[in-house]
Amino acid sequence: MDLFNLPRRDWITFGLFALVVVTMPIWLTPLGASYPGLLQKFAIFAIFAIGFNILFGLTGYLSFGHAAFLGVGSYTAVWSFKLLTMDALPAIMFAVIVSGLFALVIGYLSLRRTGIYFSILTLAFAQMCYNLAYSVLTPITNGETSLQLTLQDPRVIDSALAARPEGLPSASIFGHVFDGFEGFYFCAALLLIAFFIALKIFSSPFGMMLRAIKSNQTRMNYTGFDTKPYALTAFVISGMYAGLAGALLAVTDPLAGAERMQWTASGEVVLMTILGGVGTLIGPVIGAWLIKYFENIFSAFNEQVLTRFFSFLPPEITEPVVTISSKFVGEGWHLTLGLIFVLVVVFLPGGIMEGVRRIGALFRRTTPPSAPAARPAAPTIQPAE
């Protein structure tokens, strides 16, 4: 049972993470984010960010074109729905395979260069994919209009097994149709699997190799290691994560649009990772949740909501406060997010996770007896990680 062999600390991380994810519908209720549509997005983009972090956090290769794999995953899944069956499993399988193949080709070409040149190459490939999806391949992608299910779709396997139902079918798993929170728990289960795999990679010799690439690739090459296959494997794995996320987007909402592949979408996952903390396990997930929360909840605030929120203030103050703060919510949510991003990068270069660590360190200093005892233990674990 080597598969489930993890250091105790990782098991605790995993357990806590699972608890947080499973109880999301409860603790997000007071924040106004506890509805299936957004919870599914939380789980899906967490997968996307975790996958991106395997490449960026471990090898240091900054890909600026990861949204391409997300889009490829979505298109593949929707085509699987249209042509074969509404079952989610084949759709996810095909999406992961196809996006993995895309990642193999793009990664093979892009990994010939490092640093900024690698970033530009991936960006160029992603923009190519976007433009292909947007205009050239319109018969396959339906361009700006987005690919959707129609009543005329063949759905070969489904129509062979049962009579066609009236109306548009929904994605299902072994004939069970997801509704609302079930869709979220399906995504959450996959998120936990994805997180577990990431844990394994982080603590494996393979992960060690990827970290070595990040710290000094030239030295690795001089000592006789060929680093390219390792970097390429990391690239493909992270592309498959993106494909899985794209497939889940299609499973929870059977629609695929070209804007999913745009460079802004690629930039978003970079933001998520940096905001949360590059190279940490939990950081990218927190970053993804924060950005999705802002995009969906903050952008829906309007002046009426603000007026209600600030109603405890005296009326003469309420109006200017509402006027000023309304610039930062609604359409202005990008502004707030930008400000937070600047603050995090300036004061917490390691992302939100660094903030968490600093707060943790503060508490540890107040309990002197245990602190010295814990310190020497850490270096012995280090090499194993």
Add this chain to the structure above:
Amino acid sequence: MTLITKGLSRRSVIKTGLAGIIATGVAPTIFTRGAYAQEFCNAPTGDTVTIGFNMPLTGAYADEGADEDRAYQLAVEHLNGGGDGGMIPTFSSKTLKGNGILGKKVVGVTGDDQTKADAARDSARRMIERDGAVMITGGSSSSVAIAVQGLCQEKGIIFMAALTHSNDTTGKDKRRYGFRHFFNAYQSGIALGPVLGEAYGKDRVAYHLTADYTWGWTQEESIKNATEALGWKTLAPVRTPVGAGDFSQYLTPVLNSGADVLILNHYGFDMVNSLTQAVQFGMRDKQANGKNFEIVVPLVSDLMAKGAGSAMQGIYGTSNWDWQLTDEASKAFTKSFGAKFGQPPSQAAHTSYVQTLLYADACERAGTFYPPEVIKALEGYEFDGLGNGPTLYRAEDHQCFKDVLVVQGKEKPANPFDLLQTVATASRESVTYDPAIFGGELGPDTAVAC
């Protein structure tokens, strides 16, 4: 890593796993049990009814979205008995009493659809799943309308489309839960054809610049069919991305292409940019094939005419409605809108307002919010007094049939809002077509629990 084997014992792993399975298996039923008690999604239970207004506040069509927002504020106010009632007194159906819908006060929730299908569906899902909206309306792009309409069909929520002009919305992508009051590209073609023939002659060569999505495609096809019936020739169309900003690279080849008419299948800021640039290139002063070079914009609105300024003068197009119409309903609506916002309403505002009123009225006539009954009340409904004259909501495709206005940019505007003049009106009979020509299926009207 393989050196450290001191993980958890098998027993504790199984225990944790079981706890996880129980948590994942049980949790969903806790949260959805309450929802199953309803016979349909988001049935209003308290003394309020929630409507979702989903419109573009950012993106290429943001001007239209802002005006839709104003119209919805006005509609909610009038339905709840505030203001002067706008078009409620002129509406042929007298069910609306200013006491909300079915006695429940109307509350609106808003969202930004960003003129993107993905974002629009996210926003609509938030309104349906969190805010409990019983109806969604709005939108200023056909790709958004088609995407949200698909979602609403799945969720069993009625969608009253606002600004969407593609033939597909009530054609091949029509849905039982989607309704459109706005006219479509096919009707624009029928209305605009004769006017163009009279103004520019029968022997013309047209060059199409087309927004690259469902609306652009169908409008291009409709205008092409209408003008080719006159005897015009059409060159291969050029597709442009939505929100391109700069159209000079697409406009440069036009003058040497042998065309003498440029047809801009653009909307919103895109149309403002492309038209302004075309005029700046001096296209309207040029001669081609021995004739004056002309520009046509098949779908125009006041907001675009305002954005394009003097470039719009003399340009032909079609409109769903214009604030300068002289019937009682249009005058009442313009007065009411002007008093609240200090500017006349655009056609986007008009169709949004009318759609909200029509939904409210359908609920009143059905006596319930139960969607299948409301759909039956809207299908085949004949009404008047909402600014477009006698209008029919056709049952076969949920498209409204009414007169279509052919407008022209005014040469000498009397005031900053006096931008378009109506030069012809295509009668409702002339723009009525067979629903079968576009195909598509409405699907079932079964209510969905959520």
